[in-house]
C-alpha cells in the first residue's frame with residue numbers, strides 16, 4: 001500500500017520559518033519520522049515537496065494510479081489553489097489535509113481552505129505530529145476498507 005505525502009510551498013523552510021508557529025523540526029526530519037511510522041504500519045510512503053503548484057499537480061498525476069491515498073499540507077495553496085484542488089479530486093484517492101498550525105485561529109484569510117470539501121479529514125494545529133496522526137488514520141482506514 002502506497003501513500004503519497006505532499007508538502008506545498010515554503011514547507012522546505014521548516015526549521016527556519018517562524019518556529020513559534022511551525023515548530024523546530026525540518027522537513028527532512030518530519031519525512032524521516034513519517035517513513036519510520038510507515039515501516040511500523042507496514043505501508044510505503046512517498047514524500048514530495050515543491051514550491052510550485054504545477055509541479056505538485058504533475059506529481060499527483062504521475063503517482064496517483066499506483067497509490068492508495070494522499071496526505072497533503074498544501075501550504076498557502078490551501079487558501080486559493082484551485083488547480084491543486086482539481087488534481088486531488090481527479091486522483092479519486094482519499095485525501096487527508098494536514099496543517100502544522102491551527103488555520104482557524106490565525107489571520108482571517110487562512111481560515112478558508114479550498115481543499116477541505118474534498119478532504120476526508122483535516123488535521124490541524126498538532127505540529128509535526130499531525131502528519132503521523134494522518135498516516136495512522138489513512139493506513140488504518142485503507143486496511144479496514146480498501147477504497148480501490
Ligand code: DQA
Nearest residue numbers: 010073075076099100101110
Ligand atoms: C500551513 C498554514 C498555511 O496557512 C501556510 O500558508 C503554510 C503552512 C500550516 O501547515 O500550518 O505554509 O499549511
